[in-house]
Amino acid sequence: MAERILIVDDDTDTLRLVGLMLQRQGYQTIAASNGMQGLGMALEERPDLILLDVMMPDMDGYEVTRRLRGNPATAEIPILMFTAKIQIDDKVMGFEVGADDYLTKPTHPTELQAHVKALLARTATKKDSGLLKRAPSGQQGYVIGVVSARGGLGVSTFASNLAAALLVRSQADVILAELTPGRGTLGMDLGIPRQKALTEMLAGRSGEVTREKALSSLVDHNSGLKLLPASELPSDAAQTSAVRNFETLATRLSSFARFLVLDLGAGLPTHVQKLLPMCSECMVVLEGMPNTIQHTRLLIQEIIGLGVGRAAVHAILNNRQRIEAQMPMAQAQEKLGHPIAAAIAPAPELFTQALRLQTPAVIAQPANTTSQQFLKLADMVIERQKAQ
Secondary structure (H helix, E strand, C coil), X not given: CCCEXXXXXXXXXXXXXXXXHHHHCXXXXXXXXXXXXXXXXXXXHCCCEEEECCCCCCCCHHXXXXXXXXXXXXXXXXXXXXXXXXXXXXXXXXXXXXXXXXXXXXXXXXXHHHHHHHHHHHHHHHHHCCCCCCCHHHCCCEEEEEEXXXXXXXXHHHHHHHHHHXXXXXXXXXXXXXXXXXXXXXXXXXXXXXXXXXXXXXXXXXXXXXXXXXXXXCEECCCCCEEECCXXXXXXXXXXXXXXXXXXXXXXXXCCCCEEEEEEEECCCHHHHHHHHHCCEEEEEECCCHHHHHHHHHHHHHHHHCCCCHHHEEEEEECCCXXXXXXXXXXXXXXXXXXXXXXXXXXXXXXXXXXXXXXXXXXXXXXXXXXXXXXXXXXXXXXXXXXX
């Protein structure tokens, strides 16, 4: 498939001429006429390279580059600044904010093509060598189990955004594993074709869940996360009986990254009872409704009864809809009888946009208030991990 190049320039003649030049070389091109549009297209289209003008009226190329580099979903996209600014200080500024290469206008088509080709080749080499590293010093990574008392409370959405927030804050490898066979939503939400890796590992013997198989099961997502989606075929729910396989898989995965987030779904089936004591901490998702709070209270008691320390169980108030009947955090905490570590504000528009972009909300709009709550929660997790 031809590489896609995003051209960001407020000059329509440049967009047209450079676009035609690159298309003749076999590249696909997409165009944006200002910085904000370029940021949006970079996030939505995930091009292989960005050809970026510096002098634009609404947001210059330096600021566009800073924002691209600050978002894990776009941080690794190569950027070629293409501008009429010829002073050495301008070039230095471009490299300082994160540009990979710098060309001044006007330039000969052959020179532009050579720079584009070289940048794309370096990026391909980097991707080919970008294997996951083991957790520091060969230690197991920090494992966070996410669970709820019943379905429909947003466990998967919470887990994916927590994982994305940990990625943003730590800039380290983060794995998100959806260990709910037959009830998978991660693949559909994040635009991953149907995956069979988890199904195949659960179908065999636990000894067959090797390190190599666990590593090869992971999917690289554009957000920067490493994903193991669950099957959405209802009949695969029978695989929850493969308890030893789940335990072996979790152990393997935790050796590949600094953070491993496990989406454990709802309730306490046998495999979840075995996995929770393996976690560094457990996050229990609930909403501010009386029956849910009572059900969650019972769940937390049973989790502690499995041998998980009370201090390692963190309740998360996840109010996804703006409903007046939902309790405020202080009242919910009193009825729960357990500290609530964080409250996530409802933001249906944000999550709708994230679904459209097939990326976690934290990546789609990192400055959003709800995204900031996930990032703050990630900061707390990182502090606990450092203190471990």
